[in-house]
Amino acid sequence: MKMSKEKLKIFYIANARIPTEKAHGIQIMKxxxxxxxxxxxxxxxxxxxxxxxxxxxxxxxxVEPTFKIKKLPALDFLFIDSPITFALSTLVFSISTYCYLFFKKGNFVVYTRGEMVLSLAMFINKRLFWETHIKPSNINWYKRVIKNTGGLIVVTKYYKDLMIKEFNVLPDKVLYSPDGVDLKIFDIGTEKEEARKKLGLPTDEKIIVYTGSLLKWKGVETLVESAEFLDSDNTVYVVGDLKKDDNYYLPPIDSSSNIKFVGLKSYKEIPLWLKASDVLVLMGTDKNETSKYYTSPLKLFEYMASRRPIVAPSLPSLLDILDESNSFLVEPDNPKKLAEKIKFVLNNGEKSKDIAEQAYNGSKNYSWDKRAENIIKFIQMNIRDL
Structure with a gap:
């Protein structure tokens, strides 16, 4: 039975606690x-x-309330985080989702990300579209699932090539679609001095800003170590949550005095931090597969939209978007080289301004609206014969 030309109906299934301070909440809602x-x-x-x-x-x-939100029964382990509790809560939520969708009439598609695809694929099949941001650890579990879905959405070119070569996915069944940005939030007219006053930051410093997670695979350690090589009037502000967790980087007590950890800030405040900066630093590490090949960080597109120069490690995942025309690339995992590049940007104002403007112009190609438009076209192409 072919899908009719009626309005596309999408059920986006997300096994996530939303709102959340983590980036996936932003991506799902946007x-x-x-x-x-x-x-x-x-x-x-x-x-x-x-x-x-x-x-x-x-x-x-x-976000504008232009879509519905449905919450289904699930086990709640708010303060107990372990593989067992996660598996149990996922199982119960999967059963609830199955019961919910079973009574839905008409043609619709199901969109999901993460491990939920394993359970959803048992009864959705060709109407299921899976957005995946990282290579599954257990490939055999996913190979059958991938074969039976309507299509896959990946966020890096490397991952698309991997799906085609290693998972034998047909090229027209996998869409490369990097993450995006809400331009109306990050392309604001606030001047640097005004942003600094609102945040209570000094106006006589050269300010370097990093925003986001301090997970170890993000490579923030290199930025912290680079601080000692910066000039005395250079201050690094790390805007992100410090967590006492083995998966997160915790700075040493004797960290350089010109680096400040200001903690987690609200999503609404982040544009001000970007505007307050002289340089924005994107981190990553060559020592981690996710960082090297699979990540499409939201901060990258937010940085681009802010019209501030970007310093970033030269990693395949980031080179999908960045090059020498829109950023200042540096060798990964090298604190001294990173500091030298930051100082170069600070000391070459006109060139930095031109590069930042190129990044800003490029950000217009990565709006959430354009991303959704491309994914809808991809979905419609793959369900037209159902």
Missing amino acids: MCEAFAKNGAEVTLVLPKRRNPIKENLFSYYN
């Missing part, structure tokens, strides 16, 4: 908004769990 803007009827399906963040989902992410 994509639901963008799908809706592109004419789809969208329902975001979430597990019903307790959440320390009490703010409304739409206001928290500055």
